[in-house]
Amino acid sequence: MRVHLRPSLRPAAVRVIERWVWPAALGVGSAAALSAGLHPHWLDLVWQTRDLTEAQWPADFTRLRLWLDAAELGLAALGAALLATVGGQGRYPAALGVVGLGLVASQVWPLPAALDSGGLAVAWGLLAAAWSRGRFGRASGAVRWGYAFVLVTTLVWAFGALPLDLAGAPPTGVPPVLLWNALLRPGLRDLGMAALLLGAVLAYAEQSPGAVRAGVLRTLVFGGLSLGAAMLFTVVVGGASALLHGAGTLWPSVVAAGLVAALIEPARTALTRSLRRLLYGERDDPSAVMQNLARHLAGVQAGGAPLTGSLEGALINLAEALRLPFVALRFLDGEVISCGQVPAQPPETLPLIAQGERLGQLEVARRRAREDFTKREWALLEGVSGQLAAAAQAWHLARQLGASQERLIRAGEEERRRLRRDLHDGLGPSLAGLGLKLEAARLLLGRSPEKAAEHLSALATEVQGSVGEVRRLVHDLRPPKLDDLGLVGALEELLVGVRQTGLSAVLEVGSLPPLGAALEVAVYRIAQEALTNVMKHAQARRVELRLSVTGGVLDLECQDDGVGLPAVREPGVGSRSMRERAGALSGTLEWLPAPDEGRGTLVRARLPLG
Ligand SMILES: Nc1ncnc2c1ncn2[C@@H]1O[C@H](COP(=O)(O)OP(=O)(O)OP(=O)(O)O)[C@@H](O)[C@H]1O
Ligand SMILES: [Mg+2]
Known part of the structure; x- marks a missing residue:
C-alpha cells in the first residue's frame, strides 16, 4: 500500500x-x-x-x-552587521x-x-x-x-x-x-x-x-x-x-x-x-520538533481509528518543521507512506528500528541537491527516526493484523470449500456406492450366502478406505499429533526431535485448564517455529519450553542460552507467521534477550484463553 x-x-x-x-x-x-x-x-x-x-x-x-x-x-x-555576518563570527x-x-x-x-x-x-x-x-x-x-x-x-x-x-x-x-x-x-x-x-x-x-x-x-x-x-x-x-x-x-x-x-x-x-x-521552521530547535512529534505520535500509540491519521500527521509535521521537501517511511514488505514531492535524486535514508527489529527505513530528501544536512540536523533526524520507528511499528502491526485477519477469513473460506469438494466428490460418492453395494449384498444373502460374504468383505475394505479418507481430511485441519497425544504430548514429541540434534531440551508445564482447539494449534505451531529458530540460529546448548496459565492468559515461553538476537533482527516468514497466529487470537508475541542467563533469547507468546 x-x-x-x-x-x-x-x-x-x-x-x-x-x-x-x-x-x-x-x-x-x-x-x-x-x-x-x-x-x-x-x-x-x-x-x-x-x-x-x-x-x-x-x-x-x-x-x-x-x-x-x-x-x-x-x-x-x-553595514557592519551585514559585513560581519559573512564572516560567520x-x-x-x-x-x-x-x-x-x-x-x-x-x-x-x-x-x-x-x-x-x-x-x-x-x-x-x-x-x-x-x-x-x-x-x-x-x-x-x-x-x-x-x-x-x-x-x-x-x-x-x-x-x-x-x-x-x-x-x-x-x-x-x-x-x-x-x-x-x-x-x-x-x-x-x-x-x-x-x-x-x-x-x-x-x-x-x-x-x-x-x-x-x-x-x-x-x-x-x-x-x-x-x-x-x-x-x-x-x-x-x-x-x-x-x-x-x-x-x-x-x-x-x-x-x-x-x-x-x-x-x-x-x-x-x-x-x-x-x-x-x-x-x-523548527529544525534548529530539536526539543520543539520532538515535542510536536510526540504529540502526534501519542495518537498512533493509542491505536484505534486515528492511528493512520496520526502517523501521517506526524510525517507532515516533520516535513514542515524541518522544511523537508520529501519524507517517507518505507517498510520491508514494500508499504510506503510518503509526504511531499518525490525527489529526482535518491533520498538520504535512516534505518527504522523498533525493539531491535528492522522495520524498514525513513527517507528524507535534501532541501537542495548541493545542500547536505548539518551534523545537528542528522542528530535530530536520528532522534526522530527512533521515535517514528516505535509508532510505525504500532501502525504496521495494526495493518498486518488487519491483513492477516482478512487472510484467515479467506483461508477459512477456502478450507470450507475444499472440505465441501472433498466430501462431495470423494466421501459422498463412495458412501453412496457403499449403500448400493450393501443393498446388493442384502439381496444376495438369501440366494447365495457365499457371494454375499465376498461382497461384504470387499465392502469392509472400502469402508476402511473411507475411514482413511475422513482421517486425511481431519489431519489437514489440525496436526494429527494434537489428537493422538494431546498438546503436552505433542510438545514433548517436538522436544524429542530437538534433542536428537544434541541440544538439551526441557518442557515445563503448569496446571492447564482445557484449551480450545484454535489455541492448541496456535501454541503448537508457535512452539514449533520457536524451536526451529533455536536450532537454526541460536547455537545454544539448552532450550526450555514453558507453558502456564495466569489470570486468563496462556504464557508460552521458549528460552535458549545461545548467541542471542542480532542487534537488528530481519524478520522472516517464521516470525511473521508466529505473530499472525498470536494476533489472530488477540495475543502478543515478543522477542527478548534471555533474562538471568546473560545470553540467549526468550520468545514469549501471551494468548488470552477466550
Ligand atoms: N533463538 C534465536 N536466537 C538467535 N537469533 C534468533 C532466534 N530466533 C530468531 N532469531 C533471529 O531472528 C531472525 C528472524 O527469524 P525468523 O524466524 O522470522 O526468520 P528465519 O528463521 O531467518 O527464516 P524463516 O523462519 O522465514 O525460515 C533470524 O534470522 C535470526 O537472526
Ligand atoms: Mg525461522
Missing part, C-alpha cells in the same frame, strides 16, 4: 530570501554604510570651511549635525558595545570637528580589523588577499588620525593637514570600505548553503538589533539634547549605551528564535 501526503511547505519564500533578498540587503546595506561613511566627510569639509572663514553658522546646524551623526551610526552599524553584543563605546568616547574627548567621530573610527577600525584578521586566517586565494588589503586600509584609516588627535593640532589653516584629514584619510577609509564590501561579496560567493542560511539569519538579527540600538541612541541622545538645548550629551550617551548593553542579549535571543522559526 502507498499513502502519499501533501505537506504545506513554504521553501519557495525562503529560497527567494536566500538567493535574492539577502544578497540585495547585503549590497544595499553596504552601500548605505559606504555613503554614510562618505557623508560626514563632506560635512566635515563644510565644517572646516566654516572654521577657515570664521563664518557664523545657524545654531540649527549643530542639531542637524547631531541627527546626521546618529543616522550615520545606525547605517554604519547595519557574529559577536553582536561585543561589536555593538565597541561601537557604543566609540560614540561615548567621541563625546568624552571634545575632539576637533574633523575628528569628532575619532572614537567611532577607532572602534570601527578595530572591529573590521578583528573580523578580517579572523577571516584572513581561514580564507584562501584571492579572498585572502582581499582580506589582507581590507586589514591594512582599515587600520591606516582608523589610526591615521591619532597622531593629530594626540598632538591636539588644530586642523584649520594648515593645507597639508587639511589635505590629509579632509581628502586623503576619508578617501583611504572609503577605499577600505569598498574593499571590505568586495571581500564580503567574495566571501558570500564561497559560502556553503548552510553558512548562507546562518548568514541570512544573522544579518536579519544584526540588522534588527542595530536599527533598534540606533533608534534607542537617537531617541535618548537626541531627546536629551533637545530638552537640554544642546548642552552636554555625555550622560545621555552613557545611559543609552548602558540600555543597549542591558537589552542587547535578551533581544538577540528572542529575535533569533522568532526569525529562525519563521524562516526555517
